[in-house]
Amino acid sequence: MMQKISFTERNAQQVYEQFLSNVSNVIKDLPDKDRNEIVMEINSHIYEGMESMDNGSEIDRILSITSQLGDPHEFLKPIVTERQLDDALKKFKLGKILSIIYKKAKTSVNYAMFFILYLFSLCTFSLIFFKLFFPANTGLFYSGQRIKAFGFALNISGTTEVLGGWFYLVVIAIVSVFYGIITLLLRATRRRTKHNFV
Template sequence: MKIKEIQFKETASQRIYRSYMKRIEKTLSSLSKSDQQDVLLEFNSHIYEGLARKTNKRETDHLLDLLEKLGDPEKVLKPLIADKKLEQATRTFNPIHLFKAIALNIGNGISYVVFGVLYICLFGFIILIYFKLKNPDQVGLYFKDDSFMLLGKLNSDYIKNPSVTEILGNWFIPTLVAITLIAYLILTLLLKFKRSINKH
């Protein structure tokens, strides 16, 4: 649904209004079209209702006062965008949306920092899979004398050491893919659960 533009008597008022609405649009650009329309409609109706209240001020002054009360879109909309992005991310499970949502929410508590670190760790697993494909003999899950030594790329000095063994062999990539997918799903569901708790 197209937002109906408010018409003003003064040219300056029209320009100020359009400029403010454009700032809102630009700020909302990372959200879905329907979310953008909802927010634009809400702001537009606030401005319209505010202008309907009669005052002795000139139209431009009245509009400027209203917009000042509504606040700078870039600041006012930040929490809303962060929440909408989080909703979109946990609904779609899209990694790009998830990283954007975490980045936007990083200032909203330590739990988002923890989620961010955990998602980065999962990204590390993907990098390990890539290196395993490039250097199959140097990357794996290594044990030395029956105790864990390393998950990653082994230094060439240890490769021929008989006490160092790679445990997973050909199962390294399937195991890491499975762990990454399962952990990603669990983390995203926990993030969704956290969001639902914050809503109540």
């Protein structure tokens, strides 16, 4: 359990509590260990700052320290995003991966490409719903000995759908393999580019 700092001035205590609460709020989605480490480190920073300033009231000192640290949302955001993405990639959480790489895609061509690949796998997965609602027009269609279409097709005259109920399993298998490959590729790319410090 982290020991908090006690202030004699009430308003200084409030500023301190509010700042720690903002920090906790920004990092609330991180794993427990990371959360504790960050809060303890910020707490230690504030304590050392208060101790090193000889003069001035507590409120002046705490305000100076917190303004020097900056807005927790700003300075902790890079770490929160990186940790969340690492965690999501490790646990294959598609929703989380998509929401983070969508934000990153705005400033990085690399992430934009991965975002498109993930969207493509989502679109492929949606074929399951097409099969549910338009069973005759969705599947693997053969014409003679050649594959005519895979997925949803409007014009299916002269073709035979060969998968039937197996279509669901085939789609799930394709999407799983594709999703797995993209995620592993993204993890590998991130491992290579993580050497950027800023």
